[in-house]
C-alpha cells in the first residue's frame with residue numbers, strides 16, 4: 001500500500017487517536033460496545049467484502065456517532081480511506097457485485113428523511 005508522505009500515527013494514550021473531536025474514546029467500554037454492535041451487523045468490509053475488524057466514521061468526523069455514519073471496514077481499507085481523507089483527497093468506494101454503491105453516504109444508502117411537519 002502506498003502511504004501518504006509524512007503521515008505518522010500518533011501515540012494514543014487518551015484513546016482519542018490524536019483527534020480531540022472524538023467524543024467516545026477508543027479505549028472506553030462505550031466504544032467497545034458500539035464497535036461490537038456495528039461489526040455484528042456488518043461482518044464484512046464495506047469496501048472489499050473481506051472480514052471487517054475496524055469501525056470507521058464514514059464522514060471523517062469522529063464526533064458523529066450516528067449509526068448511519070459508522071461503517072465496518074478491514075484494516076487496509078480503513079488505512080486507505082483515512083489517509084486519503086486526511087490528505088484532502090476523495091475516497092473512492094466503488095460498488096459491489098450488484099452494482100450498488102459502497103459509499104455509506106451515497107444517496108442510495110442514506111434513508112430519506114420525511115419532511116418536517
Ligand SMILES: [Zn+2]
Pocket residue numbers: 045046047048049050073074075076077078
Ligand atoms: Zn476492505
